[in-house]
Amino acid sequence: MENKVKIARVQVGLTQQQLAEKIGVTRQTISLIEKGKYNPTIKLCLDICYVVNKTLDEVFWVEKENDNK
Amino acid sequence: MKKIKDERLVIQNLRNIRTVYIFQTIGILGILGYDLVLKGLDGMRENPLWIVFMITTVIFAYLSMSISSDHESNKIIPQKNLRISLIVLVLISAVVGYLVSLTEGSTIINGVIIGVVLFICGLIPIVYIYKLRSKRQDENIEEE
Numbered sequence: 251m252e253n254k255v256k257i258a259r260v261q262v263g264l265t266q267q268q269l270a271e272k273i274g275v276t277r278q279t280i281s282l283i284e285k286g287k288y289n290p291t292i293k294l295c296l297d298i299c300y301v302v303n304k305t306l307d308e309v310f311w312v313e314k315e316n317d318n319k
Numbered sequence: 320m321k322k323i324k325d326e327r328l329v330i331q332n333l334r335n336i337r338t339v340y341i342f343q344t345i346g347i348l349g350i351l352g353y354d355l356v357l358k359g360l361d362g363m364r365e366n367p368l369w370i371v372f373m374i375t376t377v378i379f380a381y382l383s384m385s386i387s388s389d390h391e392s393n394k395i396i397p398q399k400n401l402r403i404s405l406i407v408l409v410l411i412s413a414v415v416g417y418l419v420s421l422t423e424g425s426t427i428i429n430g431v432i433i434g435v436v437l438f439i440c441g442l443i444p445i446v447y448i449y450k451l452r453s454k455r456q457d458e459n460i461e462e463e
Contacts, residue, residue, distance in 0.1 A: 275325040288327055 256284045258302040273297045388451040397452035404445045412438040
């Protein structure tokens, strides 16, 4: 799942490890979220947003793809 | 050892447990199958693994009920289903009890006992699924 976690994290000057420690997860989880390889729960999304001082919308919103099915 | 709080690792851990469970079940079935071939059905039942297997199967069946009650269509009326299930259960218990009492070497009391035991064993899951369905129905009504 595409997201802007990496941009938001860099904007507040945190490394993956620091962000992970603040939320209480492992660095690997943050890395996988940034790569879009792991779908976090809404609770973890909120925790990330609190740390990077942004809303869910700003970090995780992606436009719906128009596949005309 | 620290408790794992990372949700991804918790989920990964559950997946690992599922894989182990599959291997464990295959192992238990293998041992029971071996006993069945060598010692027959009664010999297999003497193995304590048989009890372990039966208990885990029953627990799994009960846990699955909460999933199937959420999965089934919302049109099911719990009270109506309870009535149908009870009628079927009474009929099955009565027929089995009657047939047992007819078999050679069994008295009417044997038939009654087996019928009652069958009824009780069938009643527990029926009541359990009824409770799950009524709970879900209440939640649906609250939502409306």
